[in-house]
């Protein structure tokens with residue numbers, strides 16, 4: 188039986204540190220940490236995430252601004268808003284909610300954010316710093332940064348001698364997660380949709396991280412006994428047992444079969460999800476400290 192990792196509790200601990208750091212920065216340097224969240228269009232799930240990010244920012248004592256742009260916003264208009272936020276000295280972090288509507292090209296938008304304000308860690312400068320082993324001067328993508336804290340809480344700071352398998356190779360999660368685990372000395376395998384014998388590869392993992400986007404794909408017999416299982420998937424699926432037309436959230440791991448085998452496992456919801464928002468706040472206060480020329484807190 189695995190211990191179930193409490194992501195809500197771990198996120199609350201991060202948020203407490205963010206709050207006290209933001210307070211100290213305001214007291215010592217007169218700087219109020221500022222976060223701008225940009226959302227284009229009306230996707231209800233995206234609206235909900237953005238709302239909770241803005242609310243959390245306020246709870247942390249930040250200046251929090253939300254820019255909700257209409258679906259028909261042009262590439263040029265979006266780039267102009269980012270340029271305005273880049274120039275705004277009261278804003279330390281800029282997050283453009285993804286995915287953008289289909290007629291917009293997200294890559295030039297992300298790359299137009301100043302690297303020091305890129306709290307999503309997606310700018311090539313930040314991605315490149317992480318890839319070259321500099322984990323101290325850039326900004327690291329929120330979900331992998333949060334997932335690593337959960338791993339450290341279970342396995343400690345040094346992962347020497349442990350094998351880690353990350354399923355998924357996206358720029359937003361899989362690649363930075365693999366690099367973070369490597370920075371802690373784990374032996375890392377990056378698996379993906381073309382990997383042969385995925386179940387067998389996973390079965391060797393002391394740390395198994397699933398970010399495939401397929402509901403409950405990872406089964407208990409893929410899990411090494413005692414492994415730390417981090418489930419990054421958030422899939423909304425039909426839940427007829429809760430009533431007609433009802434839905435529930437499930438991860439990329441089949442919790443029922445993985446939990447008895449794993450040593451520790453994150454649930455969905457209340458696992459990695461809350462850590463993502465907490466690390467967004469952490470990155471924003473880190474950016475504000477650096478802008479003020481002060482040593483940033485470590486998380």
Ligand SMILES: Nc1nc(=O)c2c([nH]1)NC[C@@H]1CN(c3ccc(C(=O)N[C@@H](CCC(=O)O)C(=O)O)cc3)C=[N+]21
Nearest residue numbers: 236283284285286307329456457458459460461463464
């Ligand atoms: N530029 C950008 N950066 C992102 O980091 C980003 C994004 N775009 N677009 C959308 C995804 C999604 N995302 C989540 C954050 C928190 C929860 C979260 O807290 N989930 C709760 C459950 C929420 C629910 O009930 O729906 C949980 O897992 O317990 C989920 C998903 C950040 N994203």
